[in-house]
Amino acid sequence: MKKTNLLYLLAILAIISGLLLYYLPDMTSGHNAESNQTSQTFKEKTIVHDFGTTKLKKVPKRIVILDNLYGEILNPLDITPVGATTGQADSQEFSTLFKKQYKDAKVVSVGWQGNPDLDKIAELKPDLILMTGEQEDLYEELSEIAPTVGYQINTDENWDYHETSLKVAEIFDKRDEMKKDLDRVDAREAVFAENVKAKFGNQKLMYLRVTDNDIRYYAYGHFGYLYDTYHFNRAETFNPDDMFQVIDPDKLKDINPDLLIVQADSQELLDNKLKNNPVWSSLKAVQNNKVIYADYSTYMLGFGIVSQEAIMKQISDEWGLN
Template sequence: APTVGYRINTDENWDYHETSLKVAEIFDKRDEMKDALDRMDAKEAVFAENVKAKFGDQKLMYLRVTGNDIRYYAYGHFGYLYDTYKFNRAQTFNPEDMYQVIDIDKLKDLNPDLLIVQADSQELLDNKLKNTPVWSNLKAVQNNNVIYADYSTYMLGFGIVSQEAIMNQISDEWGLK
């Protein structure tokens, strides 16, 4: 079958709207995609209102635990958590850097109210986070405000389907309307 390749330029643009419209145009479905994007924008706006109403000034961290380090994602692809969904960043840093490598002491100092954690394995999650003395003292852990993120949805997802799945998980686990 014929194949069309399209490279997503994530160095400059993490907006799935533009990519979705370009792909839809290839299949002559631009109007349908525009409608779907408009519906998603409306859902995201309501979701953001619910986030602000429930969590106010509380701080969120998206952590990824890898074999090499612990990363706090706050920009790039993960900027939607803060810019679209209106969660507050636990800390700001250079927006040109998608993530910041942190250690367990830095995590202790930041002590976020809310955590979304994605680990490359259960063993890494346990050894680098859960089995440390810091973990049980974090506000997010004490208040049961930790979500464990699925790699394929959060790290590979880049569009309407993944955004909806992420909003659904956050809503279900943190009791948003």
């Protein structure tokens, strides 16, 4: 009886083994076909950029950005980096534009963009690093950590961020999405400029930055967007090759702008160098409540659609533009 049961069990095992041998090749080949199809879907990219040529064998998932610009490009594409630089040497804080998003996503600070921490970058095991000319001397070292792509940012002019935005979006196969966002913001800027001219006419705007060393009037370079794109009138012209001009309170009184955007490196500096000076209360902009206090990272580091939308919104809200 026991021998019969044993033979019966062996027969069942033989049948099962035969079935497995018959179907397993098909199952395996099906799995391989699926894998091959996935690999064929992704096409290796060769990125020609301002610092060389970089090959990408997969869609990047762990990205480290070394300039605020890239945050402005990735944000509309719903991509959050694993690491990012700060805009100021003495701060570990991210741009105001992305502070909450990066905190929620536990994005790691990799130091100031002028001197990024390579060890921290390496610890994050990125599969893509996005850099600018500010890190040009580090390109080879960064490339040893991960594939590195970089583009120059020209702060000496009202720099057009469109082309770079599209190039970066293309890395993630999201060029069409970026184009739609750029077109939307361009249309918004055109309407905004019309509203500026309609409301303020010939009134003149000054953008002031208060630093430890001086008071600066910005009118050209990166800040050209206020005048060339938004169509505000410069309060005073000077050599366009200079982004800013150092002024004192007496000069400010002589110019006496109708509109003021003020960015101070600290509240103490703002009070001591401007607000506590008798000239301040005599200015038309102050008397007419036409002063906007600007965030450093939004205005000074803004090179993309996120900052431009934030700036237009603040000006519209505070100065009653529709």
